[in-house]
Amino acid sequence: MRARLTASRERIIDAALGILAEHGYAGCSVAAVAERAGLATGSVYRHFPAKADLFAEVFRTASQGEIDAVTRAATAESTAAARVRAVIETFAGRALRSPRLAYALLAEPVDPAVEAQRLVFRRAHAALLAGYIADGVASGELPAQDPELTSTAVVGALAEAMVGPLAAGVAGPDTIGGLITFIHRALGVPS
Amino acid sequence: MRARLTASRERIIDAALGILAEHGYAGCSVAAVAERAGLATGSVYRHFPAKADLFAEVFRTASQGEIDAVTRAATAESTAAARVRAVIETFAGRALRSPRLAYALLAEPVDPAVEAQRLVFRRAHAALLAGYIADGVASGELPAQDPELTSTAVVGALAEAMVGPLAAGVAGPDTIGGLITFIHRALGVPS
DNA sequence: CCAAGAATTGAACCACCGTTCATTTCTTGT
DNA sequence: ACAAGAAATGAACGGTGGTTCAATTCTTGG
Numbered sequence: 001m002r003a004r005l006t007a008s009r010e011r012i013i014d015a016a017l018g019i020l021a022e023h024g025y026a027g028c029s030v031a032a033v034a035e036r037a038g039l040a041t042g043s044v045y046r047h048f049p050a051k052a053d054l055f056a057e058v059f060r061t062a063s064q065g066e067i068d069a070v071t072r073a074a075t076a077e078s079t080a081a082a083r084v085r086a087v088i089e090t091f092a093g094r095a096l097r098s099p100r101l102a103y104a105l106l107a108e109p110v111d112p113a114v115e116a117q118r119l120v121f122r123r124a125h126a127a128l129l130a131g132y133i134a135d136g137v138a139s140g141e142l143p144a145q146d147p148e149l150t151s152t153a154v155v156g157a158l159a160e161a162m163v164g165p166l167a168a169g170v171a172g173p174d175t176i177g178g179l180i181t182f183i184h185r186a187l188g189v190p191s
Numbered sequence: 192m193r194a195r196l197t198a199s200r201e202r203i204i205d206a207a208l209g210i211l212a213e214h215g216y217a218g219c220s221v222a223a224v225a226e227r228a229g230l231a232t233g234s235v236y237r238h239f240p241a242k243a244d245l246f247a248e249v250f251r252t253a254s255q256g257e258i259d260a261v262t263r264a265a266t267a268e269s270t271a272a273a274r275v276r277a278v279i280e281t282f283a284g285r286a287l288r289s290p291r292l293a294y295a296l297l298a299e300p301v302d303p304a305v306e307a308q309r310l311v312f313r314r315a316h317a318a319l320l321a322g323y324i325a326d327g328v329a330s331g332e333l334p335a336q337d338p339e340l341t342s343t344a345v346v347g348a349l350a351e352a353m354v355g356p357l358a359a360g361v362a363g364p365d366t367i368g369g370l371i372t373f374i375h376r377a378l379g380v381p382s
Numbered sequence: 383c384c385a386a387g388a389a390t391t392g393a394a395c396c397a398c399c400g401t402t403c404a405t406t407t408c409t410t411g412t
Numbered sequence: 413a414c415a416a417g418a419a420a421t422g423a424a425c426g427g428t429g430g431t432t433c434a435a436t437t438c439t440t441g442g
Contacts, residue, residue, distance in 0.1 A: 041421085153370065156347040160348075175340060185376050187376075199389095
């Protein structure tokens with residue numbers, strides 16, 4: 001019974017994530033989510049007090065997956081420059097592989113309550129980068145700078161450069177390479 | 192009569208802009224706009240076929256004002272580095288002076304139809320910067336790069352770095368200076 | 383000054399969608 | 413097998429807010 005309950009909860013989240021990845025947030029009515037999960041509309045409210053809570057969790061889960069992937073790629077490297085490169089490649093690569101989901105997580109209009117979760121997502125990426133940048137500054141690999149500010153700017157540059165390709169469906173031939181050069185320069189990585 | 196008509200239209204746009212700057216897009220119901228313009232709700236529809244059309248024009252007008260201000264500041268300079276600096280200072284300075292409006296133009300959740308106009312806004316800034324960057328590359332002031340990509344990344348970095356301060360109400364002591372350094376480095380401006 | 387037509391009004395309309403809840407179905411311990 | 417309680421159902425509700433339109437007011441040419 002307990003298992004069935006948590007299974008339903010999982011199915012709801014998966015269904016929401018699926019619709020998010022296929023039709024964006026606009027397609028995510030509670031009725032649509034419930035139908036895809038094989039439940040009645042009202043049953044969603046046995047698991048989540050409100051739609052915003054459901055999608056806060058969906059965004060949180062999806063974001064954590066992205067953060068984990070990026071972190072995994074970065075920790076395999078040892079210099080700040082290589083770590084930042086790994087973050088960019090992983091972030092952009094995954095976004096281009098799931099463009100609809102990436103757009104929803106990054107830029108699609110959502111309820112204010114869910115928007116808050118998106119900020120958490122971006123801040124988590126920025127915090128990760130800030131750590132690498134601070135390490136690089138401490139070790140002398142990078143010039144002095146405010147890691148909070150530069151990591152935020154890096155996340156903004158990354159996200160903005162992705163939104164166009166995500167909307168258009170394809171990225172230019174060397175979008176990722178160009179971004180790496182841009183960001184390495186911006187952080188003062190020696191060439 | 193003709194004059195009265197266009198005057199009403201102007202008043203509607205001004206009212207919408209005013210509410211946008213004071214209460215954000217969330218406060219911009221058609222009824223609220225009409226009341227501030229001194230008209231009945233229904234009269235708005237004599238001038239605009241739908242709310243989205245009204246706000247597309249509002250966003251377009253406001254954006255054009257920002258673009259003009261930034262362009263004016265940049266054309267007073269002669270090197271690519273100085274022009275980019277002028278763009279950053281003007282953009283950020285104006286945003287911090289009208290934080291609510293800037294937030295609405297940059298990041299607040301809006302209808303998809305209005306969102307499209309926001310992309311135009313960001314693209315216009317990027318196009319402006321792309322021109323300066325391309326000139327800089329052509330004259331040898333800047334290293335080789337794809338001006339489309341780097342200008343987009345610059346706009347993203349700028350916008351992302353502004354959203355935090357705009358939400359918090361204040362910018363850090365040297366946010367703008369830090370951004371200039373970051374972006375100059377990113378573009379390869381010689382130090 | 384007076385119709386004729388345009389402009390304005392604002393209350394009513396309607397569609398959408400999140401949320402609720404009385405009813406039904408299922409699970410489980412005895 | 414049975415009762416008691418939990419879980420699921422889905423139709424109905426309600427609030428919101430964009431949009432419409434018949435009634436009214438204003439403008440203007442003769």
